[in-house]
Amino acid sequence: MNVIVAVDEAWAIGKDGDQLCYIPADLKRFQALTSGHAVLLGRKTLDTFPGGRPLKNRRNLILSGQAGLQIQGAEVFSNLEAALAAAPADSFVIGGESVYRQALPHCRRAYVTKIQKTFPADRYFPDLDSDPAWRLVAEEGPFQHEDLRFTYATYVRVNSENGTAI
Secondary structure, eight states: OEEEEEEOTTOEEEETTEESOOOHHHHHHHHHHHTTSEEEEEHHHHHTSGGGOOOTTSEEEEEOOSTTOOOTTEEEESSHHHHHHHSOTTOEEEEOHHHHHHHGGGOSEEEEEEESSOOOOSEEOOOGGGOTTEEEEEEEEEEEETTEEEEEEEEEEBOTTTOOBO
16 A cells, blocks of 8 residues: 655645645645545545545545445445555555544555655644654655756655565
């Protein structure tokens, strides 16, 4: 399983139920990486999508504590274990904060857009640079959009016994 996220310098991901900013090139990268794959997300994250509708050309796996919730074009799960059982190995975890934290231990690769700015925020992603379970294996950029500089970083989970990627 993979995770994809955009973070600022403090590993913040959002404020007041929305992303920190919108970078067209990053949105295109997100689409290119996740199209044709299952995506695992929380119901609140789904609400931030245009019209609150599931993403096209993806199998949308929604985590929600709301009993009996049905969403056209998506599969709804009440717990992470059930969602993981339904998720193919090449799925992407796409947010929000609580889904990232729950699912991250099940992920082997992380695609992180690192925005070189600090935003006011109330939602965060774990700092993979400080986590010995993760290793940075590739970085592209820097790139520029208006006043924002950003890079694309790829991390892999490492074997704690010998330090190799798993």
